[in-house]
Amino acid sequence: MAASAESLQRISAAGLMLQLWRSSLGKKYVMAITGLMLFGFVVVHMIGNLQFFGDATLINEYAESLKSKPPILWGARFGLLAAAMLHITAAIQLAHSNRRARPVGYDGGKVVASTLANRTIIVSGLTVFAFIVFHLAHFTIGWVNADLLKLTDAAGHHDVRGMMIAGFSNPLVSIFYVVSVGLLCLHLSHGVASIFQSLGLRSKKTEANLKKLALVAAIILFFGFCAIPIAVMADLIK
């Protein structure tokens, strides 16, 4: 085959990237690596958020310390944006080629051995994306309510805690938040284990533990994130 001679020629780094992107397996590597980056961010974000339950100014100081290092902050922001864009683009392209590969379905029954999480992975992913856009507009950019970003505490720092309380006092915001985090965790309960298989790091021996890891991570994240809107709605926070 022509491809065989060609594929064994020396290729440039850019050529390698292109070959990766064009192949089915390479695109799954992209999904796995960007997925891992985004998962890492979500974990760090939850830990950051939980400082909400500490001293009244703790989370404000944490936010201030993040903003005091613009190169790291913007580096992380652009890195995560690139990871998210690659993750979504690869997912849409893969889903499209999957649909083309199976244009006619079967009459009898659902997909063998599938779970709710993996059947809905695209829907949960896209819903989470829509949520992230709103979430950034709400708490980072201030398009929803510009006053939220102008709140300050006694030390003159941006009052992140006050902003969270004000934001989550709106039941619609809290409900959308809890539903989206729920879908994110459903997404991760399949996705986190999937990272290992796509990178070739799963085996029969580790399978059960990887599935448990994904499930436990998803559950911890769900309660870690949802504790805040629930606490605000239940009037537990002064």
Place this chain on the structure above:
Amino acid sequence: MNLTLRVWRQKNSITSGQFVEYAAKDISPDMSFLEMLDVVNEGLILSGEEQIAFDHDCREGICGMCSLVINGKPHGALPATTTCQLHMRFFKDGDTITIEPWRASAFPVIKDLVVDRTAFDRIIQSGGYVSVSTGGAPDGNAIPIPKEDADKAFDAAACIGCGACVAACKNASAMLFVSAKVSHLSLLPQGKVEETRRVLNMIGQMDAEGFGNCTNIGSCEAACPKEISLDNIARMNRLYAKALLKNKLS
């Protein structure tokens, strides 16, 4: 037993098909699924109708020729069993059974329940072999191979290339088939030599044939009549990354 069959009938690859109902009467529970279809076909011949076309050959579960999605499951619901080894005692009298061909754009329907699986042959041609130019077959134990490797290679080599993995996968992905072939050859010293070229070319061909991608669900493994493991897909994922880097650095 008396059964009702809902069978996919399609004249050729160009026309569209539809389900047609047939009554399968006086079926012995000791018949295989294919023998039951033979009986139905004999009835169709006697009444001057067109027989139902389906693939079959050895009828002992080793050739990979029989197919059929039975009630939504490739080779039927019985695990680790090909259609030819599925017996009618696993059905109940009065059951309605839906019979469909493998569904994948890379496996176009030729007629009724028969699909064109030459895409698999082209994948094998692209690298699923060991190039041996000269000499006779070596002695069995001339090349020492660790037992564990031999076992894993043998488990992968059990793949009969029937395509049930593609049929089961919601993305019509051929990863389980390709990974079984890649694993079987790359685990052994004879096949190791061409590992890099093999994995790059076979995956290139697999993608070119229009098979879908793996979403790590495991339908293929569940449907496989030879119980080929998802571990092979993980191994192929590793070998492909290694091959890309090796190709870059060499």
